[in-house]
Amino acid sequence: MQSKALTVNEYIKSLPIERQLAMTKLRKVILANLPKGFEEVMGYGMIGYVVPHSTFPAGYHCDPKLPLPFINIASQKNFIAVYHMGLYCTNSLLDWFVDEYPKHCKAKLDMGKSCIRLKKMEQIPFELIGELVSKMTPQKWIEVYQHNLITRTKPD
Secondary structure (H helix, E strand, O other), X not given: OOXXXXXXXXXXXXXXXXXXXXXXXXXXXXXXXXXXXXXXXXXXXXXXXXXXXXXXXOOEOOEOOOOEEEEEEXXXXXXXXXXXXXXXXXXXXXXXXXXXXXXXXXXXXXXOOOEEEEOOHHHOOHHHHHHHHHOOOHHHHHHHHHHHXXXXXXXX
């Protein structure tokens, strides 16, 4: 279910208390580690981190009026989701994350194409998520995005 919240704080306040705590901590970790140049927004009913139009005027190819999405976090029915487009588009980053995850969390990695599903609030690997978000600058994300859009292949 997509949230209709217009602000990040409104979104977090709408969650059950245990989810508020986890999402607040996750947000703080992301903001503390996210390279300069990304902006925090509400988008698609989730908290998002995007490359703004001021940096990438072309915007998102699916809807150029929107900024280029990079990461979203959301409280879903049965889990907290971290959607990291860099994992979807970069083999080396995905391989690194899959290798590192067991070093930070006892729970089995539950992951889709770009979605990391975190089912147990007490087992969220905050430190690993922080390291993950620090690994790609807005400029690098633009390069990966454009390469993938043109060639439809994942760079290493």
